[in-house]
Amino acid sequence: MRRPQLETPTLLEVDAVTRLYAPNQGADGIDFRLHRGEVLGIVGESGSGKSTLLRLLSGLETPDRGAVRYYRDAADEPLDLHAIDESTRRALLRREWGLVHQNPRDGLRMGVSAGANIGERLMAHGWRHYGAIRERAAHWMREVELDPARIDDRPSTFSGGMQQRLQIARTLVTEPRLVFMDEPTGGLDVSVQARLLDMIRTLVRRLGLSVVLVTHDLAVARLLAHRLLVMKGGRVIESGLTDQILDDPQHAYSQLLVSSVLTP
Numbered sequence: 001m002r003r004p005q006l007e008t009p010t011l012l013e014v015d016a017v018t019r020l021y022a023p024n025q026g027a028d029g030i031d032f033r034l035h036r037g038e039v040l041g042i043v044g045e046s047g048s049g050k051s052t053l054l055r056l057l058s059g060l061e062t063p064d065r066g067a068v069r070y071y072r073d074a075a076d077e078p079l080d081l082h083a084i085d086e087s088t089r090r091a092l093l094r095r096e097w098g099l100v101h102q103n104p105r106d107g108l109r110m111g112v113s114a115g116a117n118i119g120e121r122l123m124a125h126g127w128r129h130y131g132a133i134r135e136r137a138a139h140w141m142r143e144v145e146l147d148p149a150r151i152d153d154r155p156s157t158f159s160g161g162m163q164q165r166l167q168i169a170r171t172l173v174t175e176p177r178l179v180f181m182d183e184p185t186g187g188l189d190v191s192v193q194a195r196l197l198d199m200i201r202t203l204v205r206r207l208g209l210s211v212v213l214v215t216h217d218l219a220v221a222r223l224l225a226h227r228l229l230v231m232k233g234g235r236v237i238e239s240g241l242t243d244q245i246l247d248d249p250q251h252a253y254s255q256l257l258v259s260s261v262l263t264p
Helices: 049-059 088-095 114-124 130-143 162-173 192-208 218-224 241-247 254-261
Strands: 010-024 025-035 039-043 065-070 095-102 178-182 209-214 227-232 235-241
Touching: 010 049, 010 209, 025 049, 025 209, 025 235, 039 049, 039 218, 049 114, 049 178, 049 209, 065 218, 088 095, 088 114, 095 162, 114 162, 130 162, 162 192, 162 241, 218 241, 218 254, 227 241, 227 254, 235 241, 235 254, 241 254
Parallel strands: 039 209, 039 227, 095 178, 178 209
Antiparallel strands: 010 025, 010 065, 227 235
């Protein structure tokens, strides 16, 4: 396959990806391209297929049919995510990709220190000098507004918002090319959400990250995403620029989603 000639190069190409558990449950024939440096939001109510799609894109589930292709370089043939071996797929998640879970405990090792959580990904990149790893971990604790004096504390001693910041530091310390975020502010107090979102937006822009963001919160989608996919019953029923969809939704379901947010 020749690489498509696009002004903004494709990083991820999703072709008719399908994984159904029952009629209208899962992901059904999903197609889209994610471009380098783009934040793509996937929105919809619970059960619409958002999380299933995210797991398919990140290699945590295998589709019944269809393909997910990852373009490492403009001149290279893409990697078919579900045709490569398991070790290569795991290496991608450790080195070039990142995954931020809704529950930070799913993305952290609770039995080791904050510094060890961050340093673990550095070691997967070949870092071996203890002092350099510790210095980098402390730097990233500051980046996510955590006190580096707590580098030896375990995540279980942190609040929920602090655990999410630590998970983000662990994910971004290696500056991955592609990050999957599953409801990154879900379950947090509104004031904590606002600060965390501002931090995520700043880091994504500064690092030039490509992001696939799953959220049910349209305010989060508006703040972070360049484009949106609206899902219902396992299908994408509308897609386009974020402001276009949120300000002038065309599909009746999208209109209902937006009006539910605006209705007091």
